[in-house]
Structures are given as C-alpha cells and as structure tokens.
Amino acid sequence: MSREATVEDLTSVLGSYLDNNRINQVRRAYYYAEQAHEGQMRKSGDRYITHPLAVAGILANLKLDHQSLMAAMLHDVIEDTGIPKDALAEQFGDDVAELVDGVSKLTQIEFRTRAEAQAENFQKMTLAMARDIRVILVKLADRLHNMRTLGPMRYEKRLRIATETLDIYAPIANRLGMHAVCTELEDLGFSALYPMRSKYIAKAVDKLRGSHREIIDDIRGKLEEKLEERGLPGKIMGREKHLNSIYNKMKFKHKSFHEIMDVYAFRIITETEDDCYRILGAVHSLYKP
The missing domain is CATH 3.30.460.10 (Beta Polymerase, domain 2)
Incomplete structure (x- = not known):
C-alpha cells in the first residue's frame, strides 16, 4: 500500500518556485479544507482531503500560482460542506472565493446528450463561463485525479465519467495546449471504456x-x-x-x-x-x- 501524500510533500515542491508567505497561504487553505471535509471519505476508503491535496499537487507540478493552489484545496468546500462563498472570501480573499465558486458552477453543468457534449460550441461555452482561465485549470486537474482514481466507482458511473472526460475535458485540455494532460485524460478514458482493447x-x-x-x-x-x-x-x-x-x-x-x-x-x-x-x-x- 502506497504512502498517503501529505501537505509537506506539496510544500517541498512549492519551495522551488513560491516564497514562504505564499506557501503558508496554501498550507492554511489545506488545513481549512481538511477541517471542512472532516469525516468525509472517498469511494476508495481514503480520507476526502487526499483528493484536493492531489489536485493541488497536479497544479504545483505545472507551477501554477498560489491562489490556484488554494482554490484547488478548497474546490469542493462550497458544494460538499455547505460553507458559503462569502465565508471563503472572508478567510482567503475575493479572488480565491471566485475561483472556488467558478469550479463549483462548472461541476454543476450537465449535458442532455452526447452530441451536445461533443459540440465545439459546448466546449467554447464552458471556457467562456470561466471568467478566469484558472477555473478551467483547477477543474482539469480535478478531473485528472478523479480519472486516476476511478476504479472504486460503480460501473455505470465510471462509464459516464469516462465518456464525459473524452467528450469535454480532454478536448478543452487540447484547446489550451495542455497536451500531456489531454493525453492522460484520453488514455484513462479509453481504458475505462474499453479495458480489454x-x-x-x-x-x-x-x-x-x-x-x-x-x-x-x-x-x-x-x-x-x-x-x-x-x-x-x-x-x-x-x-x-x-x-x-x-x-x-x-x-x-x-x-x-x-x-x-x-x-x-x-x-x-x-x-x-x-x-x-x-x-x-x-x-x-x-x-x-
């Protein structure tokens, strides 16, 4: 069994490009999210906080700014814990609260048909909805970690998420020039839909x-x-x-x-x-x- 990643692992990566003040702000967002998600578990049996920590880790490897990393830590707080946007703004500032709110709104988007999801206009609309491109980057990292840990999900949900990934998120990553992310999303989606192939x-x-x-x-x-x-x-x-x-x-x-x-x-x-x-x-x- 692999060792659970820690916030210390993350800060060792952040030390290569962020100053101590910004690293401490990211740490504070982590501890806030850890408390907010206390008692919540993932389907895998892992503590829920391992997910936002992993999302922040993906963005840290892309050397994103500290506010993006804070939003990654907090991205499920509004939707899953009932903590309002105003409370996040009071704790972490308006910019971070707007990022978290933007990710929450993207998560709530539903498409009626596969053709609608595949339509280029839908992808453009998704990009346009995010006034700050960092919202999309956090959402892509969120989807990438969810795809990496798809195994424990119900079969039907795995298929739905994998299809959505191939139809929406991989093309958006490609449109943004994030080819490594696009490639991994495509291969993970393909493996989920067609494991034998x-x-x-x-x-x-x-x-x-x-x-x-x-x-x-x-x-x-x-x-x-x-x-x-x-x-x-x-x-x-x-x-x-x-x-x-x-x-x-x-x-x-x-x-x-x-x-x-x-x-x-x-x-x-x-x-x-x-x-x-x-x-x-x-x-x-x-x-x-």
Whole structure:
C-alpha cells in the first residue's frame, strides 16, 4: 500500500518556485479544507482531503500560482460542506472565493446528450463561463485525479465519467495546449471504456518498443550527430503515440495495430523558425520524406 501524500510533500515542491508567505497561504487553505471535509471519505476508503491535496499537487507540478493552489484545496468546500462563498472570501480573499465558486458552477453543468457534449460550441461555452482561465485549470486537474482514481466507482458511473472526460475535458485540455494532460485524460478514458482493447494495445506497444529499441536509439544517435555536424540547436524528444490515438487510427482507418506506421516518432524542439527549417533540411538529408 502506497504512502498517503501529505501537505509537506506539496510544500517541498512549492519551495522551488513560491516564497514562504505564499506557501503558508496554501498550507492554511489545506488545513481549512481538511477541517471542512472532516469525516468525509472517498469511494476508495481514503480520507476526502487526499483528493484536493492531489489536485493541488497536479497544479504545483505545472507551477501554477498560489491562489490556484488554494482554490484547488478548497474546490469542493462550497458544494460538499455547505460553507458559503462569502465565508471563503472572508478567510482567503475575493479572488480565491471566485475561483472556488467558478469550479463549483462548472461541476454543476450537465449535458442532455452526447452530441451536445461533443459540440465545439459546448466546449467554447464552458471556457467562456470561466471568467478566469484558472477555473478551467483547477477543474482539469480535478478531473485528472478523479480519472486516476476511478476504479472504486460503480460501473455505470465510471462509464459516464469516462465518456464525459473524452467528450469535454480532454478536448478543452487540447484547446489550451495542455497536451500531456489531454493525453492522460484520453488514455484513462479509453481504458475505462474499453479495458480489454486498452490492454491489448498497451501490450502490443510494449512489445514493439522492446523489439525496436536498437533502431530507435540508432535514429536518435544519427539525428544528434547531424545536428552537431551542422551546428544546429535543437532538443530531440521521442514521442510515443498514446493508446487512445492508436485505437482511433485503427478504428477510423480500418487498420490492424501492425499497420500503424507512426507508433513511435521524434520531435525536435528549437527556438527560431529559421533553425526549424534548417533542421528539417538536415533531417531530410538523412531520411527522405
């Protein structure tokens, strides 16, 4: 059984980019939420406070500001404990209270049909409802942790939450450029909806990764040598196509896993457009397009 994360774990992360005054404000929000949620438990049997703490941890890894972290700690207080917005404003200021209230209102949104949820206008409306973009960021972190801990939920609720995640929250994360969050939301949603297909593709990817390791390392080495030879600045990053993306490609193009050619790819990051084109030319000298 893994050790329960603590507020001390969080503050050790915050110390890398927040001053002591702001860290103490986040701690105060944690202790307030801990008292407000006293006696409440998650479906997993964990104390409820572990959830807002985890949400704050996700945002801390994105280096969000202290008010966002405070709102993460308090995001379920209005909805689940009966403490009013005014009380939060008195304790933590209007900005934090507005963030918490905004997250609560987003949580209460319901859509009537899947088509409505998938509609781009619905996603735009959701974004527009949040006058402060930080409301959306807290809500995305909330949804990400809920997806990570979906297991103990009833089957029907797991399916509903997973579908909602794929239809609404993953596209919003993608729209905001939060690609790592989007990818994880998509893979968790896919795994919840199609567990057997997810396991099959994950196993196939693991097998492919192992059998192609030498080829992947060789390509990376050649790219590094070519950039160094031409004096081009660029950071080479491997990118593995994620499970939901592979499944969608198989589904819509009617292909088997072994017919998917871009499971693994490389991305080269550089600073200027000029360097980008020069690097592209260098890559084409190695591998014809």
